[in-house]
Amino acid sequence: MSKSTVEKIAVMQAYLEGKTIQLLMPSGWKDWSLGELEWDWGRTDYQVKPTTKKCVGYRRYIYKTYDLSLISTYSENSHLTIGELVTSKFFVKWIDTEWQYEEYEE
Numbered sequence: 001m002s003k004s005t006v007e008k009i010a011v012m013q014a015y016l017e018g019k020t021i022q023l024l025m026p027s028g029w030k031d032w033s034l035g036e037l038e039w040d041w042g043r044t045d046y047q048v049k050p051t052t053k054k055c056v057g058y059r060r061y062i063y064k065t066y067d068l069s070l071i072s073t074y075s076e077n078s079h080l081t082i083g084e085l086v087t088s089k090f091f092v093k094w095i096d097t098e099w100q101y102e103e104y105e106e
Contacts, residue, residue: 003041003045008041008046011046011047011048012039014048020032020048021037021047021048022047022049023044024045024046029047029049031049051105053103053105054104054105055101055103055104056075056076056077056102056104057075057076058073058074058096058099058101058102059074059096059098059100060072060095061073061074061091061093062092062093062095063090063092071095076099
């Protein structure tokens with residue numbers, strides 16, 4: 001695929017910013033790691049390495065401890081099960097009735 005001048009500049013700017021650049025090889029995209037990159041757009045295609053996105057699911061809830069009511073979150077990777085949480089004497093109620101999801105870059 002031939003990149004426009006604007007796309008080429010964006011890749012080279014990302015390189016200057018320290019982002020990982022990939023070269024298109026017969027076996028697929030490979031990270032460049034051999035020092036200074038000598039650009040040859042006529043023979044090679046380049047791209048900024050895509051970031052890995054992760055998604056975490058959570059629900060907020062209200063719980064009480066003695067004389068305080070607090071808000072906390074329950075995530076999919078919590079050490080408690082939902083059953084353990086909702087049967088706890090400290091659990092009051094869910095704020096989120098549905099799971100909420102947030103993406104983040106790793």
